[in-house]
Amino acid sequence: MQGLELKNLEKHYSGNDQPTIRRFSAKFEPGEFVVLVGPSGCGKSTLLRMIAGLVPVSNGAINLDGKDITNVESNLRNISMVFQNYALFPHMNVYENLAFGMRIRKEATQTIEKTVTEAAKILHLQDLLDKKPGALSGGQRQRVALGRAFVRKPKVILFDEPLSNLDARLRIEMRQEILKFHEQCGAISIYVTHDQHEAMTMADRMIILNQGVACQTGTPEEVYNNPVDQFVAGFVGSIPMNFIHGRGILNEGRSFFQVGSYKIDLSHIGKDYQLDWSKNSGGLTLGVRPEDIYLDEHYSHAVAPSPKMAAQVKMVEYLGDSTIVHLEGDIGSFKSRFNKDLRVRKSQKLDFVFDLKKLHLFTEEGNKLPC
């Protein structure tokens, strides 16, 4: 089988009570760009470093193109890594940085020169070859780091938050460069980031990791629109999903979500929940993304509106392309994203509705109820 396969990978650092990675399995196709996201400390770097061979695997296996590389030396795995702090050799110039591995492997000078020149051309480093990393900008350093990965012609490139040391604008530029670079390499890229935009825009596929466990794998749309549980729902999205805590009730054979004095008919959500709410004490969480909240009368006909609810404006964040409004009402505090043309003031009272077609329902344990 071509590609990278992780089978039931586990990592247990000595001295820690809990394993850092538990039974992690995944397959990566050649040419695929997979983004790994998850909260800080969930084990993303650990996973990458196990793949790279920098940390030994406690359990499980890593196969690359059908070959078991679980215990193969890191330099023999055909895998490159790009680090957040670039990890360039500060005392060597760009040329030497790119040539380091080949020199260690005692490759012929002409081969080295040819390969380095090629990498420099692709990454626009031709004019920087005799500069030391200290004399380069952040973006240039990152390109050198990419170049160092490139010259190895690896089958897998691992990126551990490669852009987080750059400023916002440069980050957006570098995203494109990395994607272009990824295409030129034709390798599997596994990319760790904290940046939601980066994750959504770059990923062919996303893996959401929580406490060492893969919660969900899928395209950005799948993950965004159909999160498997409350954790994924809350994690994905640059402004997190609102969670409203209420109760499920059965009234005349129909299920309702009740919060405060409001009742939302769950049959509109798409499925008729014939559930026995009394069994799990009736606790229920409603998830709604900020963009699925509309001011009364402002929604289009595509929307299936919930009953009208009232709230007061607590804060307004004007973003230019849209406006984030922090609201507080009987249903609790929540955020909504409105059209940029909307003008609201602090303390203003408004009525709003949810788009019932876009709601998510979670049990008290955070499991998603089918919609």
Place this chain on the structure above:
Amino acid sequence: MWIILLAILLYAEICVGATLVYWCATNPDEIELAKRLVKEWNHSHSETTIKLQPVPAGASSEEVLLAAIVAKTNPDIYSNMLPAMLNKFVKADTLLRLDGLKNFAKETEARIGATILKDYRSPDGHYHQWPWKLNPVMLVYNIDLFQKLNIKPPRTYDEFWTAAKKLTADTDGDGRVDRWAMSPSMTVMWWQRLYDFLPFYMAATNGRSLLNQGRADFNNVSAIAVMDFFQRGFARGYFPKSGTVSNLFAQQKVGMTIVGPWALKMFERSMAQKFNFKTIPIPVPDGHHGPAYTFGDPKSFVVFKNTQHPEAAWEFVKFMTSKKADKLLLDITGQIPVRKGLINDSYYKEVFVRRKNLIPFASQVPFTKPGDNSEHIVEILDFLGQQYEASAVYGTIPANKAIENAANHVEHIYKNW
């Protein structure tokens, strides 16, 4: 307010009278002696109070004293002055001239006698020190060991080598020599030469000095013979070449040692196994005539010129060297007062009866010399020490070359400094 207080303090000071600071040597015996005498003095002399303090710690008392003089924190009276070092202080005009004081001549006649006193005269013809005590440097040997090995106490170098040959042995049969004849110092510290080269040189030359009017007076056969003596001892393995500081004589690892009387008590204290020892003069070259002189290792009282109460200080010095005080000195410290006719004076007899092993030292006193009084003595002995080390200890240069170098260096020092 504080002015009144100050006035009261000043007044009190005047009423109480003079206070003089006296520095004594730091060894326990001498501190005990000084404490007793000072207590007695303070008891009977209400007009002058003596404040006793042992010389503050330092590399050597001379250096401490120098530093104190520069800082003007020197005492009024000091009793550990090496006559060889005196000239430096005299030249700097820091010492009180004693021969101008009341009854100096009379006191001298009564205690010391004119002949001995002459040795203590400063180059300017005056007297700046009051000779106090001597520690004649002599040869002490282990009688028990000598008898066991049937060795005669050595008077000459020849006899010394005979003894050395018998003493030097591997006693426990492990193939390594573990007993030697004696253990002269290997270090170059300038004052070490006062206890090896100098006493042997004085013994060989009827008490000749190293210097004569600013010139080296030791480039002679006797000095070469002495240097050669030490060279032989080390070369033939009669003297151990070890850096140990432990007391080999008390451990019976050497049969002889060169010391002054102050060391006897120490031997008795540190002997692992009791043995008898005896003191004889320093060996002399074969064919030597006359008595064997030695270095007397004298210490003198001096009074500093900046004292407020010279007469009171002089009274205290006389008190410290009175007949009675001299007896205490002999008894407590085992050191020999510079007092003429000491050994025949019935007043001291009971001490000598009790401490017989002091008799040889006391008998040696007429044949002792105080050493050269030169402001360059430290540098001269230091260089001599380096030559001693090269020639005697390591044998890298012949004895005559070592003596010649040292003599030339004396010229060099006098020329340059």
Place this chain on the structure above:
Amino acid sequence: MQSEQSHSKAGILFTSPYLIHLVVFFLYPVGFSLYLVFHRWDLMTDPEYVGLRNFTYLMSDHLFWQALTNTLYFLVIHIPLQIIVALALAIVLAKPLKGRVFFRATFFLPVVISGAAVTILWQRLYSTEVGLINYVLSLVGIDAVPWLTDPGIAMPAIAIMATWKNLGLYVVFFLAGILAIPQTVYEAAKMEGASSWHEFRYITLPLLKPTMFLVVVMSTLGGFNLFIEPYVMTGGGPLGSTMSVVLYMYKQAFSFQHMGYAATLGFALALIIMVCVFIQKKYLDSERYY
């Protein structure tokens, strides 16, 4: 006008602690020794002006030149030894070993113990007959070594001791230098196939160059000030082989009271040190990366 004046008064007042310190502990001593260079002074009598006589004496003073040669010999042994041992230890201690805090503290201990105490300890260890070192050697069948009494061995022995004494300090320097190198740099190298030797040779060593320079300069300064060890252990012997410049200076000043000449020796030494450090700076100094 008024306020300007009170300003400058306040300025003087605020800087006075530093100014007083500077004058009392630096300018005055340096100025006074400079004055002494042209004088002879025995501490007790007034200094006597002698022009350049101290310098001409220095030039022909073979004891000084011997002391200088001895000191350079000491440096030639001490500095490389210091660097090799301290670097090796630092590399070991940089690894996540068990109890490394304990070891780091242990190696630092001799640095804070007084030099005299350490020297007396080593004098015992080095003793030819009863020393622990020779005892250990005798267990493996090596004959007693006359550590401090053989003119050829005494200075290397002192260099070993001085190296031990300062080891902790330089280990700390190297350790700080090593720990400042990001782990990811080593990981990047490892992924390129670098062996431990490669890592040391191509990463650790070049990145420690600034530390190396610091250590070389500091041990040069310390080495030229070699004093307490020969002062206590050998007195400069045997055969003058451990007479260092500072010990010689001390002897001239406090044993012989040649204050002016000692000051001249001090200036000569300062000059020599400056030249040495200048040369080291030229060949060893480099940019700092972290």
